C-alpha cells in the first residue's frame with residue numbers, strides 16, 4: 001500500500017520511442033518505519049558535524065587512509081572531507097582496481113564542486129584518461145580484442161554490444177566487467193561533461209549507460225554485478241548490492257541533466273523506485289540491513305552509503321516532486337533508524353536496525369551519508 005503523489009511522468013512521445021512503462025509509482029510505502037523528520041535544520045547540522053568529528057581521529061594524514069577500513073572506503077570518506085589539503089593525499093597511480101581509482105577521482109570532483117580547486121579537476125581528468133583505457137569501445141567490441149587484455153573479447157553478450165563496459169581490474173588476464181566500475185565511469189564522465197562541456201565525456205557516459213541498461217540490469221530494474229567479457233558468464237542473480245544501483249542512479253541523474261534526454265531520467269526513475277521499494281536489502285519497514293557487521297569491517301558495510309549518496313544526487317537534481325518525496329522519506333527512514341536504534345552518542349553501528357555498540361570506523365563512515373543527506377532532504 002502506498003500514499004502520496006502517483007505520477008505518470010513519461011510523455012507519450014518518449015514512451016513510443018523508448019518503450020519504457022509509462023507509470024512510475026513514486027508512492028511511499030506506509031509500512032516504512034518513521035518516514036518523516038521533526039528535527040530542525042540546526043539540529044540536523046549539529047548531528048552530522050558530531051558524526052564527522054567522531055571519525056576524524058581515525059585519519060592517518062600520511063596516507064590519507066582511515067584506520068580500520070579499506071582503501072576504497074577511504075576514498076569514499078574523503079568525499080566528506082573534501083577540503084583543499086586533500087589534494088596531497090589523492091592517489092594518482094592506479095591501484096589494483098579501476099573502481100578504487102574512481103572513488104578517489106569522484107572525491108576530487110566533489111571537492112572541485114565545493115571549492116573550485118583546479119588541481120582536483122586535473123586529478124579527475126587524469127584518472128578518467130587512465131581508466132578510459134580499460135573501457136570497451138565499439139571498435140574493440142567489433143574486433144573482439146582489447147589492447148589492455150590478453151584474451152579474446154566477447155564483442156556481444158546476450159546479443160548486446162559490450163561497448164561501454166569498463167574492466168574492473170587493469171590486470172591483462174582479468175575478464176570481469178562490472179556495474180560498480182562502469183557506474184563510477186558513467187558518473188565521472190557525466191560530471192566531467194557537465195564541468196567542461198566536452199562532448200567526449202558525454203559520449204563516454206552515454207555508452208556506459210547503454211551498457212548498464214542493455215546488459216546489467218535485471219527485470220526488476222536493479223543493477224546486477226558482473227559480466228565476464230570473454231565468455232559472457234555472469235555473477236549469480238542474487239548478487240544485488242546497494243552500491244551498484246546507487247552509482248547508476250547518481251550517474252544517470254547527472255547524465256540526464258547534461259543531455260536533457262528524457263530516456264535517462266526515465267531509466268533513473270525506474271532504478272530509483274526499485275532501489276527504494278523493491279530491493280532485497282531491506283524488509284517492509286524500509287531500514288537497510290545490507291552490510292550490518294558489528295565486529296569486523298567488510299566491503300559490504302560501505303555499500304549502502306553509496307546508494308544514499310546516489311539518491312541524494314537525484315533528489316538535488318530532479319524537478320519531479322514525487323521522486324523527491326520518495327527519496328526524502330527513504331532517507332528519513334534510515335536517519336530515524338540510525339538515531340533511534342543504532343546510536344551511541346554521536347557514533348553509529350553499521351547495523352542500522354540496531355543495536356547500538358561502541359565506535360567502529362566502518363559503522364561511522366556508513367552513517368555519514370545519511371546524516372548529511374538528511375540535512376538537505378528535509
Ligand SMILES: *[C@@H]1O[C@H](CO)[C@@H](O)[C@H](O)[C@H]1NC(C)=O
Pocket residue numbers: 344356357358359
Ligand atoms: C557506547 O560506546 C562506548 C564507547 O565506545 C562503549 O564503551 C559502550 O559499551 C557503548 N554502549 C553501548 C550500549 O553499546
